[in-house]
Amino acid sequence: MSALSIAVVGGGLLGRLLAWKLLQRGHRLCIFERGSRAAEQSAARIAASMLAPYTEVASAERQVFEWGLRALAWWPQHIAELGEATGVDITCRVDGSVVVAHELDQSTLAHFLQQLQAVVPDHLADVEQLTAARLAELEPELAGRYRNGLFLPHEGYLDNSALLRALERAIAELSGHWHEHVDVTDIEPGRLYAQGRWRDFDCVVDCRGIGAKGQLAGLRGVRGEVLWLRAPEVNLQRPVRLMHPRYKLYIAPRPDNRYVIGATEIESESMAPVTVRSHLELLSALYSLHSGFAEAEVEHAWSHCRPAMPNNLPVVMAEPGRLVVNGLYRHGYLLSPHVVEQALEKFDQGMCERVGAS
Numbered sequence: 369m370s371a372l373s374i375a376v377v378g379g380g381l382l383g384r385l386l387a388w389k390l391l392q393r394g395h396r397l398c399i400f401e402r403g404s405r406a407a408e409q410s411a412a413r414i415a416a417s418m419l420a421p422y423t424e425v426a427s428a429e430r431q432v433f434e435w436g437l438r439a440l441a442w443w444p445q446h447i448a449e450l451g452e453a454t455g456v457d458i459t460c461r462v463d464g465s466v467v468v469a470h471e472l473d474q475s476t477l478a479h480f481l482q483q484l485q486a487v488v489p490d491h492l493a494d495v496e497q498l499t500a501a502r503l504a505e506l507e508p509e510l511a512g513r514y515r516n517g518l519f520l521p522h523e524g525y526l527d528n529s530a531l532l533r534a535l536e537r538a539i540a541e542l543s544g545h546w547h548e549h550v551d552v553t554d555i556e557p558g559r560l561y562a563q564g565r566w567r568d569f570d571c572v573v574d575c576r577g578i579g580a581k582g583q584l585a586g587l588r589g590v591r592g593e594v595l596w597l598r599a600p601e602v603n604l605q606r607p608v609r610l611m612h613p614r615y616k617l618y619i620a621p622r623p624d625n626r627y628v629i630g631a632t633e634i635e636s637e638s639m640a641p642v643t644v645r646s647h648l649e650l651l652s653a654l655y656s657l658h659s660g661f662a663e664a665e666v667e668h669a670w671s672h673c674r675p676a677m678p679n680n681l682p683v684v685m686a687e688p689g690r691l692v693v694n695g696l697y698r699h700g701y702l703l704s705p706h707v708v709e710q711a712l713e714k715f716d717q718g719m720c721e722r723v724g725a726s
């Protein structure tokens with residue numbers, strides 16, 4: 369295939385991944401982003417970036433599980449490649465996650481196990497039921513607090529801040545051009561409208577996330593709030609979930625005793641700052657899990673909207689001159705390997721270029 373001129377609209381998770389991969393194929397490419405290349409307007413920046421196909425079974429379909437399994441090998445391989453190309457050190461670990469519940473909430477843990485049995489009966493051998501002693505081995509700081517739990521050895525997480533930085537650098541090194549602080553107000557096959565004029569391309573790749581609301585039928589935002597903490601007194605090795613009858617708390621580690629605490633899930637498209645209620649719910653559940661969080665510093669309280677289609681599954685739609693990729697909902701990091709590969713396949717089959725493109 370000859371080199372095409374491509375515009376990627378949206379420099380969040382999907383936009384960056386697709387830009388990187390399309391540049392590697394030799395295309396000429398620029399990214400239009402309404403924020404800056406620091407990704408401060410994306411859902412990608414605030415996410416916990418857990419790779420959790422098993423725990424997501426509690427709120428997703430079997431398909432998400434199957435597509436998500438792809439991520440567990442894809443990310444370590446691509447992160448190694450990115451790290452080598454850019455020199456950015458990106459933590460990515462796939463050595464399991466732990467699920468616990470307080471004594472009074474044991475039925476929530478039992479219910480989660482039933483969900484696993486119903487949705488992924490053929491993968492139950494991967495789920496380890498923890499005794500207190502085994503939990504103490506995996507996460508010593510939870511010892512004495514819980515008498516049981518579940519261990520999902522094939523789950524993991526990555527450091528999204530480092531990943532987004534590395535992708536930005538990789539795109540620049542491959543001569544991708546960033547148009548920052550440019551709001552693209554319309555997209556048609558082979559062209560986009562921004563800064564008062566139309567610009568033509570062989571293909572426009574629409575990765576606007578919730579920014580495509582109103583132009584992608586059925587797209588809605590699902591509000592999520594997270595707290596980013598530095599907790600010198602806490603040493604958790606892997607993601608931990610607390611099952612609770614009203615909300616499900618998770619803790620995703622980051623380098624240097626930092627943790628992402630999440631997340632609320634509210635059927636609302638509000639982008640307003642994190643509310644007092646959400647602070648109270650997240651922090652009281654957190655303190656009940658590990659009192660060492662009492663002295664933690666709250667470094668960020670962030671909210672955003674997960675871009676979701678009516679069935680909460682992703683869409684990849686190709687036509688001559690346009691490729692639309694969206695709807696990653698709460699599974700952006702989990703599903704982007706599958707979705708990016710699907711999108712690249714459409715490119716390679718010549719389904720996305722404008723008729724007559726050189």
Ligand SMILES: Cc1cc2nc3c(=O)[nH]c(=O)nc-3n(C[C@H](O)[C@H](O)[C@H](O)COP(=O)(O)OP(=O)(O)OC[C@H]3O[C@@H](n4cnc5c(N)ncnc54)[C@H](O)[C@@H]3O)c2cc1C
Binds near residue numbers: 552577
């Ligand atoms: C609280 C929370 C926690 C999450 N945790 C996880 C997790 O643990 N694991 C997981 O797999 N997923 C998680 N996610 C989901 C994940 O973050 C999203 O699915 C993913 O970021 C979606 O990627 P995207 O590229 O489609 O959108 P985004 O990452 O939001 O990127 C869209 C980009 O397009 C830009 N844009 C929008 N409109 C325009 C326009 N008109 N012109 C120019 N640019 C525009 C935006 O500024 C933005 O940079 C979480 C999400 C939230 C909110």
